[in-house]
Amino acid sequence: MYSRMKGLRKSVATGILFFLFLSIIATAISVRPVQASSTIYIRADGTIDPPTANITRDELNVTYTFTDNNYDSIVIERDNIILDGDGFTLQALNGHGIDISGRSNVTIKNVNIERCGQQALYANGIYLEYSDDNTVFNVSIINTRGGTAIGLSYSSGNRIHHSFLKNNGIHLYQTIDNMIHNNTFVKSIIELKGNRDRAYYNNFTEGEINLYGKYNSVYENLVTKSRMEGIYIGGEFNNVTRNIITECEYGILLRGHHGHLLRGNNMKNNTFNFGLLNEGELEAYNDVDTSNTVNGKPIYFWNGIRDDTVPLDAGVVVLRECTNITIRDLDLRKNLQGILFVSCHNCTILNNTITENANEGGNPRSGGIVIQWSSYIVVHENNITHNNVFGIRIYKSWNNTISENFIAKNDIMGVDILDSNYTVFSGNTLSNNLRGIRLGSAFHNNISRNRIIGPGFYGIELSAVHNTIINNDIIYYKEGIDLYSRFNEIIGNTIMENYGTGVYLSYAENNTFHHNNFVDNAEHVTWNYYSPGYANSWDDGYSNGGNYWSGYEDRYPNATELDNSGIWGTPYNITEANIDNYPLMTPTKPITRKFTAYSNLKVEVYSNSSISEFQFNATDKKLSFNVTGQAGTRGFCNVTIPANLLWGDFSLFINNVPLIESINYTKTYNGTHHIFHIAYTYSEQTIEIVGTEVIPEFSSTIILQLLIILSIMAVIFTKKSARRSKT
Numbered sequence: 001m002y003s004r005m006k007g008l009r010k011s012v013a014t015g016i017l018f019f020l021f022l023s024i025i026a027t028a029i030s031v032r033p034v035q036a037s038s039t040i041y042i043r044a045d046g047t048i049d050p051p052t053a054n055i056t057r058d059e060l061n062v063t064y065t066f067t068d069n070n071y072d073s074i075v076i077e078r079d080n081i082i083l084d085g086d087g088f089t090l091q092a093l094n095g096h097g098i099d100i101s102g103r104s105n106v107t108i109k110n111v112n113i114e115r116c117g118q119q120a121l122y123a124n125g126i127y128l129e130y131s132d133d134n135t136v137f138n139v140s141i142i143n144t145r146g147g148t149a150i151g152l153s154y155s156s157g158n159r160i161h162h163s164f165l166k167n168n169g170i171h172l173y174q175t176i177d178n179m180i181h182n183n184t185f186v187k188s189i190i191e192l193k194g195n196r197d198r199a200y201y202n203n204f205t206e207g208e209i210n211l212y213g214k215y216n217s218v219y220e221n222l223v224t225k226s227r228m229e230g231i232y233i234g235g236e237f238n239n240v241t242r243n244i245i246t247e248c249e250y251g252i253l254l255r256g257h258h259g260h261l262l263r264g265n266n267m268k269n270n271t272f273n274f275g276l277l278n279e280g281e282l283e284a285y286n287d288v289d290t291s292n293t294v295n296g297k298p299i300y301f302w303n304g305i306r307d308d309t310v311p312l313d314a315g316v317v318v319l320r321e322c323t324n325i326t327i328r329d330l331d332l333r334k335n336l337q338g339i340l341f342v343s344c345h346n347c348t349i350l351n352n353t354i355t356e357n358a359n360e361g362g363n364p365r366s367g368g369i370v371i372q373w374s375s376y377i378v379v380h381e382n383n384i385t386h387n388n389v390f391g392i393r394i395y396k397s398w399n400n401t402i403s404e405n406f407i408a409k410n411d412i413m414g415v416d417i418l419d420s421n422y423t424v425f426s427g428n429t430l431s432n433n434l435r436g437i438r439l440g441s442a443f444h445n446n447i448s449r450n451r452i453i454g455p456g457f458y459g460i461e462l463s464a465v466h467n468t469i470i471n472n473d474i475i476y477y478k479e480g481i482d483l484y485s486r487f488n489e490i491i492g493n494t495i496m497e498n499y500g501t502g503v504y505l506s507y508a509e510n511n512t513f514h515h516n517n518f519v520d521n522a523e524h525v526t527w528n529y530y531s532p533g534y535a536n537s538w539d540d541g542y543s544n545g546g547n548y549w550s551g552y553e554d555r556y557p558n559a560t561e562l563d564n565s566g567i568w569g570t571p572y573n574i575t576e577a578n579i580d581n582y583p584l585m586t587p588t589k590p591i592t593r594k595f596t597a598y599s600n601l602k603v604e605v606y607s608n609s610s611i612s613e614f615q616f617n618a619t620d621k622k623l624s625f626n627v628t629g630q631a632g633t634r635g636f637c638n639v640t641i642p643a644n645l646l647w648g649d650f651s652l653f654i655n656n657v658p659l660i661e662s663i664n665y666t667k668t669y670n671g672t673h674h675i676f677h678i679a680y681t682y683s684e685q686t687i688e689i690v691g692t693e694v695i696p697e698f699s700s701t702i703i704l705q706l707l708i709i710l711s712i713m714a715v716i717f718t719k720k721s722a723r724r725s726k727t
Contacts, residue, residue: 275336
């Protein structure tokens, strides 16, 4: 056995060595060694230096033709000539492929330029500096070091056409009147940083066009599958017309400048079709008409329009210095901004669906609706969902009203109110936004009657002063309210089921909290390490009381009511500087609490009472809890019990006294749950609901699964025992 294994190992090792030998031989045969000559010059007098280069010249020293591949840089020192590659390859690992700096009327054609500068820090396939009226056509340039196939600087009148570029690009700097057309770009770009240059009839796959200069023209290009923008427009006064941009990350982006003319551009099936990156006043001052489309819908880019309504076919809306404009009943999606207002006044945004806008990279000025330097804008009853940054962003604006909108699943923030004053944000529903509402450097804003539901980082962040947060529901965030500032009023809110803390204090002082309901938070209030000494007010005095705190009865079991006032006689201590002196016995409004009774089955209790000591006893087929309130007043609770938890004939008790159906309580059944409405008079009462049937300790499904497992184990054990007896 050992000898056979030894022979086998020897045979395998011999085979591997033989295979490696063949691979080395094949590589040596197939890979042609790179010839390393000195730089090749075409001198001003027409000679070729060195004369051994694989290039010939005609009798007039006008046409220079490759006779084979060349493997070093070519520097042309002569004007008015033609360099014809004749289909051969130029590979210049240590520098530029062809340098025609300072030349004019030179034509380069029919050459494949590869891997230029691969052993250098940076190189161009073809380099033109202070070069005029030259032509490059039918050239293939692949994989140049630093990403520049053709670099032009301080040059004019040059023409680049019918060429192929891959993994590089054409870069123009301080140029004028150059033409780039009918080229194919693969993972390559055009970058125009000059004036009056033109790029047209080009085809881009995973490429892009970047405009930084002035008075350039980019027209009738096809751009597909770019991982960034199809066309990026900076600079000023550029003309971008009749381009098709499809399946890119961004279609056309405008940034930071003005005076551009956009006509007939077709953006479709891009992740984000169109948008402004800075949305400043100058940037918004561009001429973009409805011949530009996003997914077949026109762009409405209005400047200085008054008293009008945006047509129903709009795909994106940008308004600058407009007054009394109505935007309603639109479906706006997949742009950097769905709606953008810059310096607009007295406008209305009503009943629109605004979704899937804003870039995933988190551009701070993108979102579903962006309002900047504007006033008296009404945003009402819109559906604003799944935007990648903000649902609504209000920046340096005043006296705007945001009401009755549904704002959900916006990736970074539902609403951002920054450097803006006198905003009324009321009656909105926010759900599943990573952050609910942020107020930063904002004054005298009113946030009221909103329902703000997580999960996420925070429901409301306040790093602003003199704002009112009133009568909101803030539920299921890591931090219900994140407070960093002073002189805010937080009144009448239900801050509930937040899994980190209800309120987080960080250097917050002189804020007022009262008549809030703190319910079932992991912690009701927490604070920054350095913040417990910063004092805030937590009640409105004896006559009005402070806040309701669930779990108060457990924390202060000996507390009693203060003079039949509905106020506990023992203060609720947060820190030494933060005390609710008059905690409320009951919530300020009825609330729904959920109690886990068994496994994943929950009992809901909707009540105006303080609920404590909830218990479910399967053995006794009973659930019970305490209700507490102001002595002598009336309370109620609606108890919803899953029908598969407790069922049969029910008996109800208060303090062990049987209740009479239709007099003390009512009972309904909706097919899945038993619902009891119970009324009572305070003070503390113990309510018991007893059924005749209850969920078993182990359900029939679990018992069946256990029997199957035990049967399998018995079979396995029997087989093992049989094998042992045979041996």
